Amino acid sequence: MAALGSLGVVGKGTDEFGAAARAQADSAKGTGAFLDGVEGGTGFGRLTDRQVRISEKVLDIVETHLKQFGYVPENSLMIERLRTSLADGTPISGADASFYIHEVSESTMMKTGLDYSAAHQGALSKYQASPFSVYHPDVIRAVNSVEPGSFNGSWLKFWSEQK
Numbered sequence: 001m002a003a004l005g006s007l008g009v010v011g012k013g014t015d016e017f018g019a020a021a022r023a024q025a026d027s028a029k030g031t032g033a034f035l036d037g038v039e040g041g042t043g044f045g046r047l048t049d050r051q052v053r054i055s056e057k058v059l060d061i062v063e064t065h066l067k068q069f070g071y072v073p074e075n076s077l078m079i080e081r082l083r084t085s086l087a088d089g090t091p092i093s094g095a096d097a098s099f100y101i102h103e104v105s106e107s108t109m110m111k112t113g114l115d116y117s118a119a120h121q122g123a124l125s126k127y128q129a130s131p132f133s134v135y136h137p138d139v140i141r142a143v144n145s146v147e148p149g150s151f152n153g154s155w156l157k158f159w160s161e162q163k
Contacts, residue, residue, distance in 0.1 A: 043162065044098055045128030051091035054082055058104055065107035073146075077139040094162075095136035101127060102134050132158035 044050075059082055066075045078099045085092050092100060102123045109119035124131055137159045140151045 042128075042130055044094065044133050045130070047093075047097050047101065047127055047129060047133075049093075050097060051093045052097040052100060053091050054086040054100065056086065058100070059083070059086060061107055062100060062103040065103055065110070074135050074139050074143050074150075077142060078135060081136060081139070095133060095139075098127075098129050098133040099135065102129065130158060 059079075062082070063079060066072070066079070069075070078096070081096055082092065082100055085096065105123040105126055106116075106119045109122050110116065114122065132155050135151070135155070140155055140159070143150045
């Protein structure tokens with residue numbers, strides 16, 4: 001749990017979404033749950049019923065990490081959600097916490113020399129979280145409304161089971 005504590009765990013536009021951006025994201029492998037063969041835990045794993053406090057320093061690490069993948073609409077929307085929570089001083093949970101902690105963990109692993117696939121898988125395993133837990137359903141709906149099918153039925157099934 002010390003690792004969780006160090007991250008602040010405190011308790012249980014149409015053209016922008018176009019095919020070019022999706023192709024860039026897919027080719028850069030910037031959205032890990034879309035990788036073939038990716039496995040993780042179930043639900044939110046070790047983050048179930050946890051709240052996380054965001055820090056500017058850690059959020060900067062996440063944003064710097066994500067920049068290497070270019071513009072990925074779902075990542076940008078998740079960062080907006082995190083920035084809002086930081087500005088409001090509210091802790092995050094669920095998909096927001098899963099995304100935040102997953103990305104900082106993935107960044108740390110890549111800085112030690114792991115390639116993206118290994119770091120992505122390592123971050124999922126570390127927190128025993130489903131690869132479908134890292135994007136909030138509002139983000140999934142927003143992206144799918146502009147580019148239908150961007151998030152397939154597996155994502156929708158995951159979120160329907162979380163209620």
